[in-house]
Amino acid sequence: MSQAQQSPSATARTARAAIVRQQGGPFSVESVEIATPRADEVLVRMVGTGVCHTDLVCRDAFPVPMPIVLGHEGAGIVEAVGSKVSTLRPGDHVVLSFNSCGGCHNCAHEAPAYCFNFMPLNFGGALEDGSSPLSQAGLNIHANFFGQSSFATYAVVRESNAVAIATDLPLEIMGPLGCGIQTGAGAALNSLKVTKGTSFAIFGGGAVGLSALMAAKAVGAAPVIVVEPNAARRQLAVELGADATIDPRAVEDVSAAIKAVGNGGVLAALDTTGIPAVITTAADALLPNGQLGLVGVSPMEANLPVNIMSMITRGIGIKAILEGDSQPREFIPQLVELYRQGKFPFDRLIKTFPFEQINEAAHASEDGSVIKPVVVF
Ligand SMILES: [Zn+2]
Numbered sequence: 001m002s003q004a005q006q007s008p009s010a011t012a013r014t015a016r017a018a019i020v021r022q023q024g025g026p027f028s029v030e031s032v033e034i035a036t037p038r039a040d041e042v043l044v045r046m047v048g049t050g051v052c053h054t055d056l057v058c059r060d061a062f063p064v065p066m067p068i069v070l071g072h073e074g075a076g077i078v079e080a081v082g083s084k085v086s087t088l089r090p091g092d093h094v095v096l097s098f099n100s101c102g103g104c105h106n107c108a109h110e111a112p113a114y115c116f117n118f119m120p121l122n123f124g125g126a127l128e129d130g131s132s133p134l135s136q137a138g139l140n141i142h143a144n145f146f147g148q149s150s151f152a153t154y155a156v157v158r159e160s161n162a163v164a165i166a167t168d169l170p171l172e173i174m175g176p177l178g179c180g181i182q183t184g185a186g187a188a189l190n191s192l193k194v195t196k197g198t199s200f201a202i203f204g205g206g207a208v209g210l211s212a213l214m215a216a217k218a219v220g221a222a223p224v225i226v227v228e229p230n231a232a233r234r235q236l237a238v239e240l241g242a243d244a245t246i247d248p249r250a251v252e253d254v255s256a257a258i259k260a261v262g263n264g265g266v267l268a269a270l271d272t273t274g275i276p277a278v279i280t281t282a283a284d285a286l287l288p289n290g291q292l293g294l295v296g297v298s299p300m301e302a303n304l305p306v307n308i309m310s311m312i313t314r315g316i317g318i319k320a321i322l323e324g325d326s327q328p329r330e331f332i333p334q335l336v337e338l339y340r341q342g343k344f345p346f347d348r349l350i351k352t353f354p355f356e357q358i359n360e361a362a363h364a365s366e367d368g369s370v371i372k373p374v375v376v377f
C-alpha cells in the first residue's frame with residue numbers, strides 16, 4: 001500500500017471522507033484530518049458532489065494510488081482562503097472542476113482539458129510535491145483527485161480549480177456542471193460546434209449524451225436524434241427536446257434510420273458509449289464534412305473501427321474529447337445562464353442521496369436507474 005508523503009501543512013480539522021482502500025473495493029465513510037489551505041488554495045465545505053463514471057472506473061480498474069478519496073463534481077462553500085488567493089473569499093459558492101497546470105502551451109491557449117500535465121494533476125492522488133491534504137491517524141490518504149477529492153465533507157482545492165457561482169442557485173446539485181454535464185454540453189457546443197440548424201446524432205442517453213442534447217437544443221440544432229436502447233431514457237430525451245429517438249435493438253440498420261430522419265445523414269455525431277461498433281455506425285451516418293466526437297470509455301485494446309477512404313471521400317473529422325473542450329471559468333457560467341433561462345434543465349438528470357449512502361448512489365449509476373446521482377452532505 002503506497003502512501004503519499006507527509007503534508008507540510010498543519011492539520012486544521014477533521015472531515016468525513018469516502019475512502020477507497022483497494023481497487024474494486026467499496027467507498028468507506030471514515031474520519032480524516034484535512035490540512036489548512038496553502039497560499040494559493042481554498043478550503044471548501046462540500047454541499048453536494050456528483051457521481052461520475054470516471055469515479056467508478058478509478059474505484060474499480062483505472063490505476064490510481066490507494067487508499068484514495070475520489071469525487072470530482074463537487075460544489076460547496078468557501079470557508080477559508082490562502083494568503084495569495086485574490087478572487088475568492090469565505091462564503092463564496094463554488095463549483096469545482098478539473099485541474100490544470102496553467103503554465104503549459106494548451107493551458108495558455110484556452111485548452112486546459114488538454115493540459116500537458118493533466119494525468120498527474122487529476123489522477124496522481126497527490127499534490128505536485130507528492131504531499132496530500134488528507135491524513136488519518138498520521139498516515140496520509142491519497143487525495144487531490146481532479147484537484148478536489150470531493151467525496152468528503154471538506155476539500156482543499158486550488159483557487160484556479162474553483163468557479164464561483166451566484167448564491168441563489170441550488171448549490172447541492174451544481175457540482176456535475178464541473179465534469180459530466182460540462183463534458184456533454186461542451187462536446188456539442190465547443191468541440192463539434194453544433195449551432196442553429198446543425199443536424200446531430202447522439203449515441204447514448206446517459207448524463208453526457210443528454211447534456212449534449214440539452215445544449216444542442218438550447219442553441220437551436222435540428223434535428224437532434226438520440227440513439228438509446230433504454231425506453232425510459234428515450235422518453236426523457238423526447239421530453240428534453242429530442243426530435244427523434246431510435247432504439248438500436250428495434251431497427252435493422254441504425255445508420256439508415258438516422259439518414260431517414262436527418263435528410264441523408266447528420267453533420268455532427270457524438271459517441272458516448274465507447275463501443276467500437278457504435279462508433280462505426282456514427283461515422284457512417286455523417287454527411288460530407290461531418291464531425292464525429294468521441295467521449296465514451298472504450299476497451300483499452302480497441303482501435304478506431306472506421307474505414308479511412310470512406311472518411312477521406314466525405315472529409316469526415318474525428319475529435320477525441322476531454323471535458324467538453326471546456327474552459328470551466330467561462331463555460332460553467334454559460335451553462336448556468338442557460339439553466340436560469342430554462343433552456344438547460346440539467347436538474348432533471350439528478351437524484352440526490354445522503355453522503356452516507358454513496359455506495360447506493362454508485363450502484364444506482366451502474367444499474368442505470370439514476371442518470372446522475374449526487375451525494376449531499
Ligand atoms: Zn497545463
Ligand SMILES: [Zn+2]
Nearest residue numbers: 052054179180
Ligand atoms: Zn467526470
